Amino acid sequence: MRTQSTGAAVAEAELFLTLSVAGQPCGVPVLAVRDVLGPQSITRIPLAPPEVAGAMNLRGRIVTAVDLRRRLGLPPRERGAQPMSIVVEQGGELYSMLADTVGEVLPLRAEECAPNPPTLDPAWREISRGVHRRDGGLLVILEVERVLTIGEAR
Amino acid sequence: MDDLIADFLAETGEGLAALDLALVRLEKAPDDKPTLSEIFRTVHTIKGTCGFLGLPRLERVAHAAENILGLYRDGAMSVTPAGITLVLRALDRIKEIVNGLESGGAEPAGDDSALIAELDAAAAGEMPAVKPEPVAEAPSPLEAPAAEAPAGAQAPQSIRVSVEVLEDLMMLVSELVLTRNQLMQLARARGDGPYTVPLQRLSHITSDLQDGVMKTRMQPIGNAWQKLPRLVRDLATELGKRIELEMRGADTELDRQVLELIKDPLTHMVRNSADHGLESTEARRAAGKPETGRITLNAYHEGGHILIEIADDGKGLDTARIRQKAIANGLAPEAEIAAMPDREIHRFIFRAGLSTAQAITAVSGRGVGMDVVKTNVERIGGTIDVASVSGRGTTFTIKIPLTLAIVSALVVEVAGERFAIPQIGVLELVRVGGGSGVGVERIKDAPVLRLRDRLLPLVSLAEALGLEPVPDAGTEQAGFVVVTQVGPSVFGIIVDRLYDTEEIVVKPVPPILRHIGMFSGNTILGDGSVIMILDPNGIARATGVAGEGAQRVSDAKTGHGMRSDDRTALLLFRAGDATPKAVPLGLVARLDDIPMEQIESSGGQPVVQYRGQLMPLVSMTGGPPEPGERGRQTVLVFSERERSLGLMVDAILDVVEEAMEVRAGQARPGFLGTAVVAGKVTEVIDTGWWLRQAGGDWFRPAAVSAPKRLLVVEDSGFFRQLVVPALAAEGYEVVAVEAAAAALRLREAGEEFDAVVSDIEMPGMDGYAFVRAIREGGAWAELPVVALSGRTEPDAVAKGRAAGFTDYVGKYDREALLESLRGCLALPVAA
Secondary structure: OOOOOOHHHHHHOEEEEEEEEOOEEEEEEHHHEEEEEOOOOOEOOOOOOOOEEEEEEEOOEEEEEEEHHHHOOOOOOOOOOOOEEEEEEEOOEEEEEEEOEEEEEEEEOHHHEEOOOOOOOHHHHHHEEEEEEEOOEEEEEEOHHHHOOOHHHO | OOHHHHHHHHHHHHHHHHHHHHHHHHHHOOOOHHHHHHHHHHHHHHHHHHHHHOOHHHHHHHHHHHHHHHHHHHOOOOOOHHHHHHHHHHHHHHHHHHHHHHHHOOOOOOOOHHHHHHHHHHHOOOOOOOOOHHHHHOOHHHHHHHHHHHHHOOOOOOOOOOHHHHHHHHHHHHHHHHHHHHHHHHHHHHOOOOOHHHHHHHHHHHHHHHHHHHHHHEEEOHHHHOOHHHHHHHHHHHHOOOEEEEEEOOOOEEEHHHHHHHHHHHHHHHHHHHHHHOOOHHHHHHOOOOOOEEEEEEEEEEOOEEEEEEEEOOOOOOHHHHHHHHHHOOOOOHHHHHHOOHHHHHHHHHOOOOOOOOOOOOOOOOOOOHHHHHHHHHHOOOEEEEEEEOOOEEEEEEEEEOOOOEEEEEEEEEOOEEEEEEOOOEEEEEEEEOOOOOOEEEEOOEEEEEEOOEEEEEEEHHHHOOOOOOHHHOOOOEEEEEEEEEOOEEEEEEEOEEEEEEEEEOEOOOHHHHHHOOEEEEEEOOOOOEEEEEOHHHHHHHHOOOOOOOOOHHHOOOOOOOOOOOOEEEEEEEOOOOOOEEEEHHHOOEEEEEEHHHEEEEOOEEEEEEOOEEEEEEEOOOOOOOOOOOOEEEEEEEEEOOEEEEEEEOEEEEEEEEOOOOEOOOOOOOEEEEEEEOOEEEEEEOHHHHHHOOOOOOOOOOOOOOOOEEEEEOOOHHHHHHHHHHHHHOOOEEEEEOOHHHHHHHHHOOOOOOEEEEEOOOOOOOHHHHHHHHHOOOOOOOOOEEEEEOOOOHHHHHHHHHHOOOEEEEOOOHHHHHHHHHHHHHOOOOO
């Protein structure tokens, strides 16, 4: 991926951080992101919903990690592959979304965003708010709030 | 200076500063309604408070100013600069007086009549036409304050800080503590270096800072009690009782957060004591008590906890009623409830939907209450218990941690993961396996630990958390048991390793994890890793190892006084026939294998030398083992005080958690009935009956020279099985029949008894007819006859007495029955 920025577009476009989950490019609104971290030591939480990978320490605050692969019902990462953490805040709590890789920040125009295609996998549709067509591929825009709606709250 | 005055000064100072600004704003925009209301409110508050505190000068001035402001607010008068000036002057006077109050502790002397007259005149619409004074007048009232300035300028002794600031400070300190812990850990790992000394210093300062900030959060519990005297006074008037409230330890300090959470439960409980606990004045007089009932609140520190007692000297809890209610509401099977000791029964009041007030009053009695109190107390890691003596009063004891923010916790490891267990509640640590001489035993699959003289139920933390044990660790090769207390019940948590204890800052778990219930929070350890904090309450709940009213081994008074919230740990064993037998595990002190050759005989009774004493053995299998037999005999050991008794059984089968629902079956001695346990029909043994086989006085050392003979007439087989063992356990010789006719046949047969206990409602001849038949003549005419009935209303009692019953007792009130019998049998019968 490469940054596509023409002056006019940047002004009106929303910025997205791109990431990939099992080869699928995704985007998260940059304004929702507090931190992007490399591999972290994560404490497992027994009995937690399967999507919850565990808890980690971000400068003295406890961050609950949600694995996007598990959230989407995808197979686990290969052994040794370390996930990246995209830290977001919701309801005063910090959460980290674990993705395979983190890409760049892209300006995307709202009018280019297409609604979820009906053929999209239900697991994806649940947490996607739309799809951008880019470079012949599709970029799924994740709705952070819905990604974090797990456990009892669902 | 009075606390109230100090508070008032702080509050008024703020209000006055805001008023100055608001009045100036109002002058510029006379139609600004919100500002006007705000000003009016502030002045009104000052006036009201002054009246309450007995500050007449302030009150009069504020009142006069309020009059004008009221007219402005209602639109009855338009806002004029002259009017505002006048109000400002009044405010200046108020400040002046307040300053005097601050420095002198009392209102300074002075005459405000001129100012008040002016204010009143203005309120009456007589605004002075010419107003030359404003400029000159404004400073003039300040003459006095000018003189007092040095005193008034003295810094106030307390300032108001918003709770938010304190919370932020607390959070920062928490972080600092964590960072300090982290640094210390690093320093320890590196050995000594140039940082050691400054780090030590940092550590001390951090601790001091932590203490200091904690202090800002501490408030005397008296703050939560302030409203109670008034509440009690009002309640007394409303209920027509005379109540005295005594408060001890009001200066005991605890965390603000805890205080807030405990306030409402306390209020509720005092209300309860006044309404339910204390009797009416007449009833007290009749009972020979002082007419004035007393409610005592007592707070004190005890080892990192605060204990709060709410005691009344009223009538005590109505055990029989709670029993009935508990049965009516299906809180536990009837058989269990009927057999429970009173203390357990009393604990039912903490369950939802059980109010014992006869009538719903405005004060309480809606059936919500103590369960909510319990929930609230538990939410802050506290426990609540009740002790009640009939006719003497009820005492509630609440035990809560001093603070919720920073607690000391034990770090443990299981299956390669670390967890923190709050030190509160940890009673002791026991090393098991690995050559320690103590081992976790498994009765089938349920782990138990023999700890001194009790069998401790255990919870495997790995299993409870769904973790797979580390493979090479083997099964409980070596590990530790964390002996934990939750409420009254004690159980052990099996872990693999123990680490240090650490001061941890409890942080709540995020919402997506709240449903788990095993964790009370999470925290960051000194090494920077995140760790989950276990909640022993949650573990006990989730694994059923303890619950409301769960069994405590030490309470094993009667053979069947056991129940647990929903499920009871039952020990299954085989004895005699193939049908499995069950006994509540909590009653069993130990399980033991005794070599057969050690069993001796003493007066026909098999005994064994056990821990330096002779322990009688009772066989469930028929006769004693053949002398000289080899092998080992499995024995269930029951203990009370120094005495032990062994019940010989064939084999231990299992320990299961089951909701024990005993169905009364054929009246077979030694068995309460049958229950389906683990899918099999199982006989639940009547421990009391078996224990008596070792001697009737086993549980009651007071020897009855010649046992009194009782006849029990009761149509319900189920109830017969409850009441007969209860009476027999007291040393009575009991004969039970199921109908009055059968009883009368016994009379004709010449049977002799010392007393008769009879049900009222029976098919065929009922209790009234039966007692009349007895009284009509014959060998039993003079016998005491005690009625046993579910109905204890006064008219039913009166009818019973008229029919010839000596006494009349509620059906589930074992104590009352025993008491009544003792009374009847001690005195010559006056029939």
